[in-house]
Amino acid sequence: MSLIDTKTKIIEKFPHIFEGDANKVEQAEKIMEALRQLIALCGDDPNRDGLLETPQRVLKAFLEYTEGYQEDPKEHLKKVFDVKHRELVLVKDIEFYSICEHHFAPFFGVAHVGYIPNEKITGLSKIARMVDGYAKRFQVQENLTNQIADAVEEILEPQGTMVVVEAKHMCMCGRGIKKTDAKTTTTAVRGVFADRSDSRMEFLTLLNR
Numbered sequence: 001m002s003l004i005d006t007k008t009k010i011i012e013k014f015p016h017i018f019e020g021d022a023n024k025v026e027q028a029e030k031i032m033e034a035l036r037q038l039i040a041l042c043g044d045d046p047n048r049d050g051l052l053e054t055p056q057r058v059l060k061a062f063l064e065y066t067e068g069y070q071e072d073p074k075e076h077l078k079k080v081f082d083v084k085h086r087e088l089v090l091v092k093d094i095e096f097y098s099i100c101e102h103h104f105a106p107f108f109g110v111a112h113v114g115y116i117p118n119e120k121i122t123g124l125s126k127i128a129r130m131v132d133g134y135a136k137r138f139q140v141q142e143n144l145t146n147q148i149a150d151a152v153e154e155i156l157e158p159q160g161t162m163v164v165v166e167a168k169h170m171c172m173c174g175r176g177i178k179k180t181d182a183k184t185t186t187t188a189v190r191g192v193f194a195d196r197s198d199s200r201m202e203f204l205t206l207l208n209r
Contacts, residue, residue, distance in 0.1 A: 010056065014063050016070060031059055065099050066137055073133025073147075077155040080120040086159070088199075089121060090114035090206050094128045096135035098144065100171050107141065109167030109183070113148060114203050115158040116192060122156060141167055141186050149188035160191030162203045 010028055011018040018024050035055035036046040044051060094111045111131045134147045149163045165186050172182055192199045 010060060010063075013060060017063065028059060032056060035059070062099075064136075065097075068133045068136030071133050073130045074151045074155050076126040076129040076133065077122045077151060079126055080122050080156070082119075083117075083121050085117055085121060088114055088116055088202055088206070090203065091124055091127050092207060094131045096131055096144075096167075098135040098137070098139045098141075098167075100169060101138035101140055103171040104138075105169070105171040107139075107167045107169040107171070109165065111135075111145075111148060112164045112166075112207055113152065113161075114163075114193075114206075115152050115156060115161045116199070118157055118159050120156050120158075127152075141165055141169075141184055145186040145188045149190055153190050158191065160189070160193040160195075160199060162190070162193040162200065163188045164203075164207065 011025065018028070032055035035058055039046040039051055039054065046052070046055070090112065091114070092110075092112045094113065095108075096111055097106060097108045099105070100107050113127050113131065130151055131148055134144055134151070145163050145165045148165075149161050152158065152161045152163075167184055168182070169184060172184075189200065193203065
């Protein structure tokens with residue numbers, strides 16, 4: 001595939017990024033050339049059949065991995081409903097896939113998001129979309145956990161919010177120390193969850209049920 005064909009396909013795939021911005025098109029070309037050089041540096045031939053289109057595929061993959069930069073994830077939570085519910089709402093096992101900002105290696109797992117409404121609740125799918133929006137960025141798990149909790153606090157203004165994120169990190173499992181079974185758990189607590197152990201215990205009991 002020619003460079004012109006490659007460039008056209010990427011622009012067509014991500015028009016919201018490239019259309020009308022010649023600088024970004026030029027950046028994409030430089031990145032693909034750098035990836036070809038990386039392949040050569042690692043000891044392989046970037047012109048052989050199996051690797052010829054790899055720079056294009058890698059660029060497209062990273063633009064997909066980081067789609068969260070093209071939105072404000074909090075916006076998903078602004079669709080609210082007037083329901084008289086003042087007890088815990090917990091959405092468990094929200095799958096996510098993200099990219100470690102230190103090594104550009106994947107990390108993936110599940111997020112559990114709970115809140116005690118004050119006056120507003122949102123659709124359950126909106127919480128999952130919000131999690132995706134923050135996960136599809138260059139991240140560290142600690143920031144991701146806090147961003148999710150802060151978004152719920154800011155938009156829904158609940159009595160309290162609690163978030164637990166569990167993930168496996170390929171920068172730890174596939175390189176470096178290579179502990180393949182290691183999992184990382186992070187938490188963020190806000191409002192009544194920070195102040196009351198019984199609220200935290202209710203969350204954790206439901207989470208482990």
